[in-house]
Amino acid sequence: MTTDPTSAPAVRVRGLRRVFGDRAVLDDLRLDIARGEFVALLGASGSGKTTLLRILGALDGADGGEVLVPGARTVVFQEPRLVPSKKVLANVTVALPRGRSADGLRALAEVGLEGHAEAWPATLSGGEAQRVALARALVREPGLLLLDEPFAALDALTRLRMQDLVGELCRRHRPAVLLVTHDVEEAVRLADRVAVLRDGRLVTDETVDVGRPRDPGDPAFAALRRRLLADLGVDVPAPSLPTPVRTEAGVI
Numbered sequence: 001m002t003t004d005p006t007s008a009p010a011v012r013v014r015g016l017r018r019v020f021g022d023r024a025v026l027d028d029l030r031l032d033i034a035r036g037e038f039v040a041l042l043g044a045s046g047s048g049k050t051t052l053l054r055i056l057g058a059l060d061g062a063d064g065g066e067v068l069v070p071g072a073r074t075v076v077f078q079e080p081r082l083v084p085s086k087k088v089l090a091n092v093t094v095a096l097p098r099g100r101s102a103d104g105l106r107a108l109a110e111v112g113l114e115g116h117a118e119a120w121p122a123t124l125s126g127g128e129a130q131r132v133a134l135a136r137a138l139v140r141e142p143g144l145l146l147l148d149e150p151f152a153a154l155d156a157l158t159r160l161r162m163q164d165l166v167g168e169l170c171r172r173h174r175p176a177v178l179l180v181t182h183d184v185e186e187a188v189r190l191a192d193r194v195a196v197l198r199d200g201r202l203v204t205d206e207t208v209d210v211g212r213p214r215d216p217g218d219p220a221f222a223a224l225r226r227r228l229l230a231d232l233g234v235d236v237p238a239p240s241l242p243t244p245v246r247t248e249a250g251v252i
């Protein structure tokens with residue numbers, strides 16, 4: 001793996017291969033992510049999304065291919081993975097040099113948790129703990145933010161709020177982002193581009209051409225959602241036109 005903080009794009013992957021046993025989970029995969037670009041990655045369970053994310057985060061190696069990523073990368077997983085014996089602020093600054101508490105407090109303020117700096121992780125709600133994990137990831141000002149189903153364990157309302165927060169923070173900090181999700185609507189709401197991983201490579205890689213703020217009722221949103229679901233093997237019928245109602249006076 002090469003890290004290159006200067007050249008664009010932020011992520012450049014060519015011919016990536018990862019084999020487990022006799023199965024190539026990633027096979028000749030190609031992916032570019034521009035600086036500041038937000039890419040959502042969809043794919044069936046077991047299709048290799050986490051495997052790709054782990055390779056980009058240097059948590060796992062590849063069996064072949066070329067991977068170019070920024071030097072500073074951070075990952076947020078489905079579960080917050082806080083250190084229970086450290087208070088919230090210490091969790092946020094855990095990977096920083098000593099004496100960076102002010103940065104940690106600023107990051108906590110950005111996720112609305114400055115009042116919880118001295119709390120223990122065990123006293124946080126699931127959504128709060130995930131916001132701490134987000135603050136911990138952003139405080140390092142990563143060139144690449146890797147998100148592996150970060151909202152999957154949250155209730156529907158908290159999930160929507162977290163999506164808005166992540167969208168806002170990413171627009172402010174401008175890392176390149178790879179968001180792994182099973183939620184097609186979430187992908188279309190947040191991403192600049194959406195890709196689908198199948199049979200080891202990206203079978204779809206599409207710019208999201210829907211104006212912001214994105215409304216699932218927008219026909220372009222619905223059409224892209226339907227195409228992506230079809231790529232995932234879920235057929236959704238196109239919305240039918242209202243059935244005309246016949247009356248004795250004619251058709252309404």
Ligand SMILES: Nc1ncnc2c1ncn2[C@@H]1O[C@H](COP(=O)(O)OP(=O)(O)OP(=O)(O)O)[C@@H](O)[C@H]1O
Nearest residue numbers: 020021025043044045046047048049050051052182
């Ligand atoms: N360390 C490993 N050793 C052996 N097989 C592995 C290993 N890591 C992943 N796999 C296999 O590779 C495949 C892809 O796994 P991966 O976790 O990347 O899928 P995923 O797309 O993230 O799935 P999900 O949506 O369920 O999280 C799976 O079949 C998994 O069992």
Ligand SMILES: [Mg+2]
Nearest residue numbers: 049050051148
């Ligand atoms: Mg996974």
